[in-house]
Amino acid sequence: MVISRRHFLSGAVAMAGLLQGSRAAIFREGAAVSEKHFEVVDIRRTTVRMEFREVPRRNMDREIPHWRYSEICEVQLGCGAVGVGETLLFYTWGATTDAAVERARGGSAIQLMWDDSLGAGLQMALFDAVGRAAEVPVHALLGTKVHSRTPLSWWNIDTSAADMAAECQEAMRQGYLSYKTKGRPWFDVFEQVRTAAAGLPPEFKIDMDFNDTLRDADRALPILKKLEEYPQVDIYETPIPQGDVEGNRRITEATRVKVAMHYGNPAPATVVRSGCCDGFVAGGGAAKLMGTGRFCEQSELPLWLQLVGSGVTAAFSLHFGGVLHQAVWPAVNCHQLYERSLLTEPIVVSGGHAQVPDRPGLGFELNRDVMAALKVQKPVARPEPDRLIETVWSDGRKMYTANNGTVNFMLEAANQERYPFFEAGAETRLVPDNGTAAWRMLYQKARAGGPMIADGL
């Protein structure tokens, strides 16, 4: 039996009893509410392999093809309510472990749900389950809803200029007003922004995450100043290493574009004192997110929700967007990458915003038919297909990179300054394995010594 919202909200005594694990059933208006209502009686996990849409596919396949693998977690409570959560298995702030599942079984979902150490999927499912059991939206469990609509961003990894322009158009067609991508030395960032911006109104924003690749303020500033000439360019994330407080302060001061850094490095108080960025990237579990939100509210700095996964994760993120006052930069959830949605209804975006759901739990239903169709064995380790990546410049130079076992092998090489530095004319693509000895030889050379300049196939 599912208790009613009225029972739940008026039941401060009931809540106290539940939280203290009282054995006594609490009666109100004839309905029995016991702690068994919120007891975790079953946890099921299903791994799915989600195919990317065509444009993300040819770009994600260079560096992070493993973003296809997601684990859906379903938590059933004693009252029958089933909550759903998701862990993007090989890109997450915390994977749900077998030990976490064992720990949660038999426990109170209310007591467990704020424990970030349970991992993304299990924690999300607990919030959804409690919300459904209590007939309240997740945002009511998090705090007070202060935004009825919350901004969302489209996302893609770095792509060719043509792919970026096409994706920006698709984003705009679907009601988005911002596009976030990576700034990388193996593409021509000027050509990317010029091409994409040509088809966009000034109110459609482009945000670029450099992940340290601009290295230092002296080298970063000429590039950032040139890109800021486009009115669409709105946020730069982590242009140089975040620990370089003085360098980041110089960049933040010099550009009209807003500068974002992942919360926590440098210490948030240092950010406020130094002015080394304009806002924070917020990620992690529910407790951490709310802590980040409180800091941002006190310091009056905007935050950027970045919870990555399919629509399930995006739905969870909407609730944080609803309660966090400073969640004013468009959330990056990456669910636009995938061909099929795991939700029965789409997250509708218009004017760059989505409605914060008021239906119970996440406010969206898992499409169990799609989940069944995409179900695969959980990989024992991160899948690591052989990949050979070719970068060419207009003067004919060719450079080859191969995967080497590290997750972001291209980013790592960029931050070791092994690529030419943001040279105009750079183009990068995956070289398909055509089964020839020549491909294999070039792959092996690139894997052993790359990135390296070499003749092509």
Ligand SMILES: [Mg+2]
């Ligand atoms: Mg980032």
